[in-house]
Amino acid sequence: MKYLRRLVWFIATRLLVLTAVLGLMTIAFYFSMNAANIYIILKDGMAQRAQTVMMGESPGELEKYFARSYIERDNVLSSIRTKTNPYERFRITGFDHRLNMEWMWSWPWDDTARATITERIPAIDGRILAEYRQVTPQAQWAVPRWESARYNVVLARENGQWHIKNMTYVGPYEPGS
DSSP, X not given: OHXXXXXXXXXXXXXXXXXHHHHHHHHHHHHHHHHHHHHHHHHHHHHHHHHHHHHOOOGGGXXXXXXXXXXXXXXXXXXXXXTOOTTTTXXXXXXXXXXXXXXXXXXXXXXXXXXXXXXXXXXXXXEEOHHHHTTSOGGGOSOOOOOOEEEEEEEEEETTEEEEEEEEEEEEOOTTO
16 A cells, blocks of 8 residues: 555656646747747837838738727827828838837737837938929938837737737837946
8 A cells, every 4th residue: 555655646746747847838838929929010010110101101001010099099100190201201212120129928828918129220211302302401301310219018919910009108219228
């Protein structure tokens, strides 16, 4: 009886340890999968947002990445609707978009995630449109800089796909901070 009890206890402890290790591996896998998906949504969505503002692309493409309620209240996108877009006088041919995800958290079983990102566009290729050259002083022919910024982002998973639900401006991006 003593040996049977020891055998059962030995098997039970090994099964408990194995179950705990497999559970942690599963949680790590789903966390990593969510982190990769979220990074891609953030990178592509923020690049599409910049492209919509600078190059005049259709805002309808943004619905792949952003919740419709956020698109309607985004300050950067509102410059298109209010005709205060500083890039409308320019023909933008390309830009260097950089996004860094500083922090992200999402439980594997949860449908919301939080992230802190920094967005920079260090180079914008473009030139002023011909119709604005006559009325704009030559000192203002340079393409305006994109404001580098840090954001707190809330994402939600809807129908298996992540969408940016809200972005809060934290402050300007400062290298080395």
